[in-house]
Amino acid sequence: MNTLAQLDAVERAVTSRLADGRPANVVRIRQTYNASRDDVWDACTNPERIPRWLMPISGDLRLGGTYQLHGNASGTILACEPGQALAITWEYGGEVSWVDVTLSGPDAGPTTLTVEHAAPADDPRWKEFGPGAVGIGWDMMLLGLAQHLTGGGSITPEEALGWTASEEGRAFMTGSGDRWRKAHVASGEPPDQAKAAADRTLAAYTGSPDAAEAADAEGVAGSQA
Helix, strand or coil, X not given: CCHHHHHHCEEEEEEEEEECCEEEEEEEEEEEECCCHHHHHHHHHCCCCHHHHCCCEEECCCCCCEEEECCCCEEEEEEEECCCEEEEEEEECCEEEEEEEEEECCCCCCEEEEEEEEEECCCHHHHHHCCHXXXXXXXXXXXXXXXXXXXXXXXXXXXXXXXXCCHHHHHHHHHHHXXXXXXXXXXXXXXXXXXXXXXHHHHHHHCCCCHHHXXXXXXXXXXXX
């Protein structure tokens, strides 16, 4: 699969709304898959399929139950309309945010998946890192789902970790971060502040404080401007 082409298959937006009665910043990501709605829903909710494209999961996967993504977030299943919508809390590092997943389109497909991840507007990490902090992660998750739905098989957590350290993985994260920077600017953020936040986020993902500057120099991010 052309992982960089995957970046252009995704729509991104940064908005705001109330979440749990509080003002929240919202990262929205959307992709349409050439698959039936039942297949996309099953891939996103079946505990036997989730580890094939995301990571191992455990818990009481039902309305009102809880889930644990191994090595990542946990939370509570707040709402579930089979084949249509899912709402969960996203609890990680002592913080709580909210994720809403909706499916739309004909039963037989194609199916559009929309994910909205809302976090409290007063979270200081938003000012520091911007939407790319969760946006790059969601881009990688949708990449895994796209590969899975097109018959790309499964990937182990070890393989996923190795990919993120590869040249291809770093190029993907760079392209994702730059697109989230543009979505941030489109939402009204001053361009210099959006770029500073995007640079900090990319450095955090790649482990290199010079990653964003080096990527710009090589034209990886700039080629998408």
